[in-house]
Ligand SMILES: NC(=O)C1=CN([C@@H]2O[C@H](COP(=O)(O)OP(=O)(O)OC[C@H]3O[C@@H](n4cnc5c(N)ncnc54)[C@H](O)[C@@H]3O)[C@@H](O)[C@H]2O)C=CC1
């Protein structure tokens with residue numbers, strides 16, 4: 001059995017690659033980072049250090065590595081004969097990996113079982129995004145790829161911080177993980193991946209994960225950044241930050257319970273478990289990593305505007321989420337390209353235009369004015385600071 005995995009970074013090596021390896025797949029990592037690919041190509045194995053309660057070390061071997069920029073022909077051949085293709089490259093990168101995936105699918109021999117494609121990104125229905133990109137390629141014209149691939153949405157959850165430069169390919173991860181996969185596209189042929197859970201209805205799980213784990217984690221990052229703290233564990237140890245994060249998760253809980261029918265007790269237990277994961281003192285994680293890409297995180301269906309908009313549509317003023325959105329607008333990490341772009345938008349557009357551009361909210365939406373006020377406040381703050 002063979003899997004081609006795009007993105008040999010933190011989640012690629014520390015989670016998806018590990019589970020596929022443990023399931024018995026030979027893993028072909030594809031990445032654009034030449035140094036990383038060279039290291040993987042030269043290595044026989046790497047270690048995944050799981051830290052926290054019940055720490056463990058797992059070894060991943062039986063892998064190869066290809067540079068997806070310079071070894072496209074080889075990659076197409078691998079995809080043409082693979083059982084699974086997964087990605088963990090970031091939702092905005094899916095459009096760049098779609099062409100080679102389309103060519104690989106087109107090159108599959110007739111009669112071969114359909115390729116099982118799963119995008120493992122933090123975004124609602126990321127695989128649908130990838131499927132649309134693949135479907136828009138010339139190779140897919142006339143439905144040519146339809147019988148040759150299955151696309152299944154997934155929700156992936158494991159905190160994998162940035163790794164120390166000195167530790168080579170080894171990855172330090174938390175012990176917890178969850179990989180939930182939509183069963184329906186497989187029609188009975190789902191792969192056997194120990195540790196992955198197949199469900200008939202993914203939407204509640206994906207929203208619960210994004211609007212609890214990711215909303216909470218990113219809130220801790222932005223409130224922590226605002227408080228001048230560096231590490232996520234320090235942010236969570238700060239009483240004000242911890243209370244603000246808790247309040248945000250109270251609001252998303254309200255939405256998730258009423259929208260998806262999770263019981264209040266069940267959601268509370270989920271929240272408690274997640275708050276404990278954020279405080280894991282063995283995991284060296286930073287507010288800058290967790291807060292990365294604020295424009296993506298502030299976009300329309302993401303972890304802040306998504307639940308806040310739905311609450312506003314239900315007549316609730318999401319005060320705590322608005323507090324987190326205000327903190328996100330202040331995330332001005334100079335090393336983060338999206339934070340710089342965000343600052344540029346705030347500096348050059350009216351509050352209403354900037355709100356529409358950053359959040360995708362329509363001016364008539366019940367959340368729009370509240371966010372626009374926050375944008376205006378942030379603009380005034382920056383203007384005062386630079387006067
Ligand atoms: N790190 C975490 O705790 C979690 C991350 N995720 C999601 O997993 C995805 C990856 O995140 P990380 O592993 O943290 O990021 P990362 O930055 O460690 O890894 C991404 C990898 O993708 C590679 N890449 C970029 N463009 C590429 C292309 N065109 N073709 C092939 N490879 C390419 C990069 O070189 C890098 O090695 C994101 O969507 C993230 O939201 C999901 C759950 C947890």
Ligand SMILES: O=P(O)(O)OC[C@H]1O[C@](O)(CO)[C@@H](O)[C@@H]1O
Pocket residue numbers: 122156157158159160213214217289290291292
């Ligand atoms: O690219 P993103 O959305 O910041 O993804 C990384 C995040 O995913 C999570 O690990 C949750 O699965 C977060 O805790 C982590 O910060």
